[in-house]
Amino acid sequence: MSSGIRATVAVTTPEGCPLAEFSRAVETSITQVSTSSARADDVGNTTEFLAPTARATDAQPDSVRGPIFSYGDTAIYRFEHDTDTTCPCTCLGSYGCPIHRYDVEDGTLTVVFHAETFDQLQSIMADFRDQFDAVDVQQLLRPPLKGTPKERVFVNRGKLTDRQEEVLETAFDMGYFERPKGANATEIAATLDIAPSTVTEHLVAAQRKLLGDVLGRDS
Known part of the structure; x- marks a missing residue:
C-alpha cells in the first residue's frame, strides 16, 4: 500500500461550494465541518458544519439549511452535496x-486531503485549476507525518521542467555536486550538447525551486 501524500490546498471563492458561499455571505469563518467526500457512484452526501448564529440568517445561501441545532452562540447548519456540483469536495x-x-474564511476554502500517488495529485490539481480561478498549493507532506515540520518537508519534483531535471540529473551523476568536483559546467555542457551558460542557468533554476520547498519559501 502506498503511503500517499497529504496536500493542503486553498481555493479562493470556489463557485458552487456551499461552504464558501455561506462563509462569504455571512462573513464568518468555518473550521468545524462533518462530511465525507461524495463518491462518483453515489447520489451525493450530507455536510454539516458549525458556525456563529449572531449574524442575520437571511444572508445565508438557499442551498444551506439551518440552523438545525443551536449551541449558544453557534449552530449546526446542513446542506446536500449533489455529485453534479462543481466544487473541490x-x-x-x-x-x-x-x-x-x-x-x-472570507469565502476561501482550504482543504487538507490525502492523495494516493503524486500522479493522482497532479491530476487533481489539473482539475482544480480547470474548474477554479485561484488555486494555491500550501503544503505537501509524505507520511510518516511525525517529527518537526522541517522534518516532514515534501519536495515537489514536478516544479522542474524536463530540461531542468535532465541537467540536474546529469550534473549529479557526473559528480558536479561533489567535493572535489567530478565535473564542471563545461563538461556537463559537452555531454548534453548545450552551452555552459545554459547548464548554469538550468542548475540555478532547478536548485532554487527545490530549495524553496526545503526551506518553506516561495520559489
Missing part, C-alpha cells in the same frame, strides 16, 4: 480521496 470524491479537514 465533489472533485476529490470522484478520485476517492479521504478529506482530513476543511477551513473556510
